[in-house]
Amino acid sequence: MRIVDLRSDTLTRPTAAMRAAMAAAEVGDDVFHEDPTVNALEERAAGLAGKDAALFVPSGTMANLIACTLQTRPGDEVILERSSHLYRYEAGGFAACAGVSVALLDGERGLISPEQVAGAVRLEDVHQARSRLLWLENTHNAGGGSCWPLDRLAAVVAAGRAHGLAIHLDGARVWNACVALGVPLATIAAHVDALSFCFSKGLGCPVGSVLIGDRAFVTEARRVRKRLGGGLRQAGVLAAAALHALDHHVERLGEDHAHARLLADGLDGLAGLRVRRPVETNIVLLETSGSRLGPMEIVGILIGEGVRCLPMNATTVRLVTHLDVSRADVEHAVRIARSVLG
Numbered sequence: 001m002r003i004v005d006l007r008s009d010t011l012t013r014p015t016a017a018m019r020a021a022m023a024a025a026e027v028g029d030d031v032f033h034e035d036p037t038v039n040a041l042e043e044r045a046a047g048l049a050g051k052d053a054a055l056f057v058p059s060g061t062m063a064n065l066i067a068c069t070l071q072t073r074p075g076d077e078v079i080l081e082r083s084s085h086l087y088r089y090e091a092g093g094f095a096a097c098a099g100v101s102v103a104l105l106d107g108e109r110g111l112i113s114p115e116q117v118a119g120a121v122r123l124e125d126v127h128q129a130r131s132r133l134l135w136l137e138n139t140h141n142a143g144g145g146s147c148w149p150l151d152r153l154a155a156v157v158a159a160g161r162a163h164g165l166a167i168h169l170d171g172a173r174v175w176n177a178c179v180a181l182g183v184p185l186a187t188i189a190a191h192v193d194a195l196s197f198c199f200s201k202g203l204g205c206p207v208g209s210v211l212i213g214d215r216a217f218v219t220e221a222r223r224v225r226k227r228l229g230g231g232l233r234q235a236g237v238l239a240a241a242a243l244h245a246l247d248h249h250v251e252r253l254g255e256d257h258a259h260a261r262l263l264a265d266g267l268d269g270l271a272g273l274r275v276r277r278p279v280e281t282n283i284v285l286l287e288t289s290g291s292r293l294g295p296m297e298i299v300g301i302l303i304g305e306g307v308r309c310l311p312m313n314a315t316t317v318r319l320v321t322h323l324d325v326s327r328a329d330v331e332h333a334v335r336i337a338r339s340v341l342g
């Protein structure tokens, strides 16, 4: 059976060219700062973001945990949108390891407003947790790959700064936002104190993320990474994949976005399903509330026909386009969905 795997953009396998780059990588012990390929990647990532320094880490989750730890103190509160990855999908690390609580805001496709931020800041009062950090996500995963318009990002950040908050961006898929908006990474990064992005999603690498910020932040981040067991040795083989991805897999994200729109147009209205619009990047959310079928049933039917996708919550199915999904795969997935759901 032909399989089209739309569960996640983390499913990509390294291309032959990426594997060749990995095999040829010069390596050293990165805990000693002696891996030339990791050093080159960190310098490149920092430069692209227009910041001082960067740190290669094994995962987006570790980048988030380090960032949350360093920009808060135990007992502080982080202001963030309710369906943020940090809150929903990271096993409670913010509470268990960073020791912080959260003020959750209801977003619109994951995006929040300056008024919401201002309203969530606590009084300076001995009874209250201290509001310390504003946490943003771009693109927003559970929001359906939504991008922060730059003016809205600026306004929300200004509201946070007016209350003395540090600003962090979980940019696991920020390159998708850059391509969708047609802006360089530095344009988005300029708004925030620190950010991360992942190589292991749309960029098609097997492993890795970077955490980026000012020099003091990244120096401290290196210590916390070690504490969490994330110090890597000859990680140049992974950094080489990441460098290859920055050279070859950024601009092509536009193809994933076009494929997502094609998928959305092909699925909208089938069996009472509704696509959440707009589809800005590589994530398609199908709302099932108008359908006689729930997310588990839809996913079960499609998987039975080789079209893999995931239930996102009680009323939503998620489909994600990526490097290993061609236009022909998307057309095939739509044909299958129309025949079994239509």
Ligand SMILES: Cc1ncc(COP(=O)(O)O)c(C=O)c1O
Binding pocket: 058, 059, 060, 061, 062, 064, 085, 086, 137, 139, 140, 141, 170, 172, 173, 198, 200, 209
């Ligand atoms: C927005 C966002 N942040 C962080 C992560 C965590 O990345 P990782 O799976 O590399 O730990 C993900 C993973 O999907 C994500 O979507």
